[in-house]
Amino acid sequence: MTPLPACETVITTERTILKPLAGSDAAALFAYRSLPAVYRFQTWVPRSIDDARAFILRYAVHPPTDDDDWRQLGIYCRTSEALMGDCGFQILEQRGAEIGYTVAPPRQRQGLGTEVVRGLVGYLFEDRQLARVMARTDPANVASITILEQTGFRREVPGRVTLQTGGEREGDLVFAIQRERWTAQAR
Numbered sequence: 001m002t003p004l005p006a007c008e009t010v011i012t013t014e015r016t017i018l019k020p021l022a023g024s025d026a027a028a029l030f031a032y033r034s035l036p037a038v039y040r041f042q043t044w045v046p047r048s049i050d051d052a053r054a055f056i057l058r059y060a061v062h063p064p065t066d067d068d069d070w071r072q073l074g075i076y077c078r079t080s081e082a083l084m085g086d087c088g089f090q091i092l093e094q095r096g097a098e099i100g101y102t103v104a105p106p107r108q109r110q111g112l113g114t115e116v117v118r119g120l121v122g123y124l125f126e127d128r129q130l131a132r133v134m135a136r137t138d139p140a141n142v143a144s145i146t147i148l149e150q151t152g153f154r155r156e157v158p159g160r161v162t163l164q165t166g167g168e169r170e171g172d173l174v175f176a177i178q179r180e181r182w183t184a185q186a187r
């Protein structure tokens, strides 16, 4: 697959623009990502604004040219351009991708998480022509599971990832959607 510079990823949804985070977003990203209610279910927690800036530089501003690295996008309000959260994807082998998403608490429970996941999945299937999109989530993360199920993801069997190594957290659930299902839903 042709490498895609992170700066070329721009996805538009009804209320948002998803595009690579900028270094100037570090303080805003730190403000919500450092809240316990947000990092409770996540593996990365910024300890400082500098941590957040390093994350942005690594995954959004200067990601490696390899396609199989995380691309971290900001969720920006279409009208005010305010940062409302962030999301990301990683291209996997066999035409797959993993996604992740975070909505800042003041913006939660307004349907944004669902809108963003639909936008990301549509981009990966329609623009990138992938075959499968997956997401990992903690079994207690009701909001995340609701989003995935409402978007057409299904829990994979056996579902629980119990690897001791390899970066996957024990106990996470794996949800996935195939391109055929996404296309059928859109009809």
Ligand SMILES: CC(C)(COP(=O)(O)OP(=O)(O)OC[C@H]1O[C@@H](n2cnc3c(N)ncnc32)[C@H](O)[C@@H]1OP(=O)(O)O)[C@@H](O)C(=O)NCCC(=O)NCCS
Residues within 6 Å of the ligand: 037, 038, 039, 041, 042, 100, 101, 102, 103, 104, 107, 108, 109, 110, 111, 112, 113, 114, 115, 135, 136, 137, 138, 141, 142, 143, 144, 146, 147, 150
């Ligand atoms: C998960 C998350 C992205 C959801 O974002 P959101 O914008 O609030 O999601 P939505 O408004 O689209 O809500 C989706 C569904 O979850 C439900 N929901 C949202 N927050 C909830 C909560 N705290 N408890 C229970 N249900 C919740 C909503 O009611 C909605 O269901 P409905 O469509 O049947 O009404 C957000 O809570 C978040 O960023 N959490 C912290 C980071 C995280 O866990 N990311 C996911 C890692 S896999």
